[in-house]
Amino acid sequence: MNGQNRSNVFRQKKTMRRKRNRLIGQLPYLLIGLLIIGILGGISYKVSVKIALALESGEKGQSGEGKEKEPGDGADSASAENGGTEPDGESASDGSETEPETDSSIDALLDQAWLLAAGYDYDAAIGLLTSSEFYGAGEGGTTDPRINSAISEYEHVRESLQPVEITEITHVFFHSLVMDESKAFDGDADESGYNQVMTTKDEFLKILDSMYEKGYVLVRLHDIATMQDGRMTKGQILLPPGRKACVMSQDDVCYYEYMEDDGFARRMVIGDNGKPACEMIMDDGTVSVGSYDMVPLLEDFIEQHPDFSYKGARAVIAFTGYQGILGYRTAESYRETNPNFAADCQAAAAVAKCLRDNGWELASHSWGHRDLGTISYEKFKTDCDKWENEVETLIGPTDIILYPFGADVSDWHAYNSDNERFMYMKSLGFDYFCNVDSNQYWVQLGDNYLRQGRRNLDGYRMWTDIAAGEGSSRRKLDDLFKAEDVFSSNRPTPVVWE
Numbered sequence: 001m002n003g004q005n006r007s008n009v010f011r012q013k014k015t016m017r018r019k020r021n022r023l024i025g026q027l028p029y030l031l032i033g034l035l036i037i038g039i040l041g042g043i044s045y046k047v048s049v050k051i052a053l054a055l056e057s058g059e060k061g062q063s064g065e066g067k068e069k070e071p072g073d074g075a076d077s078a079s080a081e082n083g084g085t086e087p088d089g090e091s092a093s094d095g096s097e098t099e100p101e102t103d104s105s106i107d108a109l110l111d112q113a114w115l116l117a118a119g120y121d122y123d124a125a126i127g128l129l130t131s132s133e134f135y136g137a138g139e140g141g142t143t144d145p146r147i148n149s150a151i152s153e154y155e156h157v158r159e160s161l162q163p164v165e166i167t168e169i170t171h172v173f174f175h176s177l178v179m180d181e182s183k184a185f186d187g188d189a190d191e192s193g194y195n196q197v198m199t200t201k202d203e204f205l206k207i208l209d210s211m212y213e214k215g216y217v218l219v220r221l222h223d224i225a226t227m228q229d230g231r232m233t234k235g236q237i238l239l240p241p242g243r244k245a246c247v248m249s250q251d252d253v254c255y256y257e258y259m260e261d262d263g264f265a266r267r268m269v270i271g272d273n274g275k276p277a278c279e280m281i282m283d284d285g286t287v288s289v290g291s292y293d294m295v296p297l298l299e300d301f302i303e304q305h306p307d308f309s310y311k312g313a314r315a316v317i318a319f320t321g322y323q324g325i326l327g328y329r330t331a332e333s334y335r336e337t338n339p340n341f342a343a344d345c346q347a348a349a350a351v352a353k354c355l356r357d358n359g360w361e362l363a364s365h366s367w368g369h370r371d372l373g374t375i376s377y378e379k380f381k382t383d384c385d386k387w388e389n390e391v392e393t394l395i396g397p398t399d400i401i402l403y404p405f406g407a408d409v410s411d412w413h414a415y416n417s418d419n420e421r422f423m424y425m426k427s428l429g430f431d432y433f434c435n436v437d438s439n440q441y442w443v444q445l446g447d448n449y450l451r452q453g454r455r456n457l458d459g460y461r462m463w464t465d466i467a468a469g470e471g472s473s474r475r476k477l478d479d480l481f482k483a484e485d486v487f488s489s490n491r492p493t494p495v496v497w498e
């Protein structure tokens with residue numbers, strides 16, 4: 001992970017602020033400068049180490065399960081938002097007399113604080129500034145005016161925050177994104193399935209733009225509620241007025257064999273910047289690493305729009321097991337046929353860890369993509385156990401299940417201990433259960449679980465809105481985006497559910 005890979009927007013803002021800050025900061029600096037020049041090297045070294053340590057500890061907090069995450073836990077979001085950014089190294093090469101090292105270190109500190117505040121972690125932003133070596137480090141305990149003004153700005157915004165009503169949080173989901181529409185919609189046997197349940201890259205990006213414009217902010221399932229002393233306990237999500245929390249997820253992130261040559265990524269890898277990326281086979285047969293699916297595209301988007309992510313939240317990524325995960329053929333059935341079996345298991349585990357470290361939540365989608373509500377109880381147990389043995393062993397403890405087909409193990413009434421399937425999943429460590437529901441939101445906070453409905457944003461759903469016509473009560477997407485503005489013209493129509 002590194003700090004170089006920043007968005008243009010962020011860079012522009014940073015540059016603007018630096019110019020502004022230099023103007024404001026010049027006078028006091030000249031006065032203080034002479035006094036501190038003798039200890040300059042020592043201070044800036046200490047500050048760098050301190051920030052690096054703060055971020056390092058944040059990274060460790062992040063890479064855990066995140067179950068105990070507290071709102072306002074500053075260190076946690078630092079690494080998720082900026083990938084454990086170190087104070088950028090510009091000062092090292094830029095040691096000119098006009099911009100001494102201290103000034104650069106303050107800039108780096110202000111950048112860190114700004115990024116935390118952009119992700120709604122005002123406590124952490126203020127904490128970072130007030131605990132820095134520069135706070136009260138001037139003559140007579142004065143603080144650089146740039147730091148003081150940042151603190152008061154963040155304190156001001158913090159006062160305006162409002163708690164999110166957690167039963168009104170929407171949850172949207174996707175499958176693997178179509179990167180090459182001409183290959184997915186090419187008239188072969190798989191076309192109809194892709195047309196119904198997949199979303200294309202361009203559609204996804206338009207959906208993100210629209211949701212961002214409408215004030216949506218990604219939160220984790222673990223931000224909504226967490227298990228505490230055996231009880232599912234409401235979390236507190238604080239957002240500025242006009243912002244709305246949402247959860248996002250992606251199912252079947254396995255890059256199944258049938259998807260080869262149909263315009264999808266082939267697997268997920270760790271990119272050069274330490275963030276998740278995808279491999280895709282190009283038309284000339286070469287393999288390209290880039291943003292070829294939802295995960296890296298969302299990383300790109302959040303880099304450009306850090307305020308789309310609450311305290312470093314990303315989406316939930318769900319895996320079946322029968323063909324392995326993330327494009328690696330790690331299922332037990334491949335042990336003899338995949339010559340890279342051991343290496344693929346290692347690589348898949350490393351990518352899964354990279355996802356968690358970057359704020360993604362991981363989930364079960366059952367091992368065999370089974371209807372967990374209707375298969376026999378014996379088959380249900382076997383499927384759950386296979387997922388534990390073949391997937392959880394790679395990705396680590398997981399407490400979320402996204403039901404295949406959205407098929408729940410109960411109707412809308414609260415789960416209870418008479419439901420043996422629910423009890424079996426609980427015994428395996430699952431606390432979060434998501435079905436599919438086209439309503440704007442459906443959240444059930446049970447005694448010892450959280451259940452949420454998810455909305456499919458796919459070709460079928462969009463076409464249904466379009467066919468219903470404007471103003472129809474059968475339209476379901478208008479709070480997120482207008483289907484007519486998003487739906488790809490390359491899709492065969494009508495989109496029929498088969």
Ligand SMILES: [Zn+2]
Binds near residue numbers: 251252365369404405
């Ligand atoms: Zn699925």
